[in-house]
Amino acid sequence: MSVLADRYADALADVAIEQNAVDQVRREFADFLALIRESPELSLLLESPAVQRASKRAAVEALTARMGASHTVRNFLLVVVDRRRTRLLPEIQQSFDARIDERQGIVRAEVSSAHELADGEKAELNGALDRLTGRRVLAAYRLDPALLAGTVVRIGSTIYDGSVRTQLERLRGQLASQ
Amino acid sequence: MRRGQHTGWRYAATSLLVLGWTALPALAAEQSAPDPADSVAGLVFRWLNFALVVGGIVYFIRKVGAPYFRQNAQAIGQSIRQAAEERAAAERELNEASQKLAKINLEIQDLRRAAASESGAQTERIRALARTEVERISQAARAEIAAAERAAALELRGAVAQLATEHAAELVRARVSAATEAGLFRSFLSEIERSAA
Numbered sequence: 484m485s486v487l488a489d490r491y492a493d494a495l496a497d498v499a500i501e502q503n504a505v506d507q508v509r510r511e512f513a514d515f516l517a518l519i520r521e522s523p524e525l526s527l528l529l530e531s532p533a534v535q536r537a538s539k540r541a542a543v544e545a546l547t548a549r550m551g552a553s554h555t556v557r558n559f560l561l562v563v564v565d566r567r568r569t570r571l572l573p574e575i576q577q578s579f580d581a582r583i584d585e586r587q588g589i590v591r592a593e594v595s596s597a598h599e600l601a602d603g604e605k606a607e608l609n610g611a612l613d614r615l616t617g618r619r620v621l622a623a624y625r626l627d628p629a630l631l632a633g634t635v636v637r638i639g640s641t642i643y644d645g646s647v648r649t650q651l652e653r654l655r656g657q658l659a660s661q
Numbered sequence: 662m663r664r665g666q667h668t669g670w671r672y673a674a675t676s677l678l679v680l681g682w683t684a685l686p687a688l689a690a691e692q693s694a695p696d697p698a699d700s701v702a703g704l705v706f707r708w709l710n711f712a713l714v715v716g717g718i719v720y721f722i723r724k725v726g727a728p729y730f731r732q733n734a735q736a737i738g739q740s741i742r743q744a745a746e747e748r749a750a751a752e753r754e755l756n757e758a759s760q761k762l763a764k765i766n767l768e769i770q771d772l773r774r775a776a777a778s779e780s781g782a783q784t785e786r787i788r789a790l791a792r793t794e795v796e797r798i799s800q801a802a803r804a805e806i807a808a809a810e811r812a813a814a815l816e817l818r819g820a821v822a823q824l825a826t827e828h829a830a831e832l833v834r835a836r837v838s839a840a841t842e843a844g845l846f847r848s849f850l851s852e853i854e855r856s857a858a
Contacts, residue, residue, distance in 0.1 A: 578805040608850060614857040655822040656822075
């Protein structure tokens with residue numbers, strides 16, 4: 484991630500936290516980026532140096548108005564357009580999410596399991612992960628039948644693997660090396 | 662030398678011709694009789710004439726023949742000495758050649774011995790090299806066979822392990838139940854809790 488993207492993300496995070504509108508800003512920002520990703524014409528319009536700045540501003544204003552976006556997000560996007568940094572928007576979003584999580588003491592975790600976990604199990608696991616990291620863990624759950632059985636948790640670059648697939652792989656390695 | 666001989670013969674022939682001419686009047690007078698030469702005075706003159714002729718001849722021979730024969734003798738002696746020297750030189754060369762021939766035979770024998778010795782050493786070296794090469798190839802072959810055995814064993818173990826784990830995975834898929842899954846989750850949760858503590 485570039486230093487430039489981090490600077491824009493820091494500025495947006497400061498405003499969002501100050502206005503106590505972190506979730507709203509995060510959601511509106513993500514919606515706007517989804518629009519850009521889904522529309523190559525819009526992406527071209529905002530990134531092309533051949534298009535005048537006034538036209539880009541008009542497009543952003545029209546879109547944010549139609550989305551019902553807050554003034555914070557609208558103004559931020561206009562600043563990005565004025566500075567010709569539209570191409571950095573995806574990076575800014577990633578950096579913004581990471582900074583917000585960091586400031587709010589949130590850790591994101593990805594939990595994979597061979598079978599659907601019950602709500603009680605998810606709550607227990609969330610509690611255990613909170614205690615493990617010392618921060619609030621936001622876990623994203625998904626099914627992975629290739630695990631055969633058991634659960635795998637990934638937090639950043641750390642993986643906690645309780646799957647049968649991995650245990651069988653270890654067993655296979657031990658058998659092959661004997 | 663040949664020219665000196667011809668000159669001597671020419672002098673001798675000229676002397677005999679002069680002697681014949683001087684004797685002819687006496688012979689012609691002998692056939693007419695009575696000849697005053699038969700008198701005492703004639704006899705004296707005849708003897709005197711004879712003495713003159715003989716003296717001339719002796720003088721001529723001593724004047725011309727002696728240097729000729731002396732020169733001839735010297736030339737012959739020179740030739741004899743030269744021939745002797747040449748003969749001695751030839752004998753020396755013969756001796757040297759004989760000695761060289763004898764040495765050549767010795768050298769040939771030495772060369773033959775050296776060649777035989779060198780051939781033997783070369784043969785021994787080639788044999789040693791061949792033995793070394795055979796040993797090296799044998800070692801390489803043994804190492805290759807051992808490596809192939811290890812690789813084959815490793816591959817076999819890998820295949821067996823793969824089959825075993827695949828079979829185990831099928832068993833797990835077929836037999837895992839909600840209770841088993843719950844047990845696994847509890848176990849995993851305990852591990853997380855232990856890590857947190």
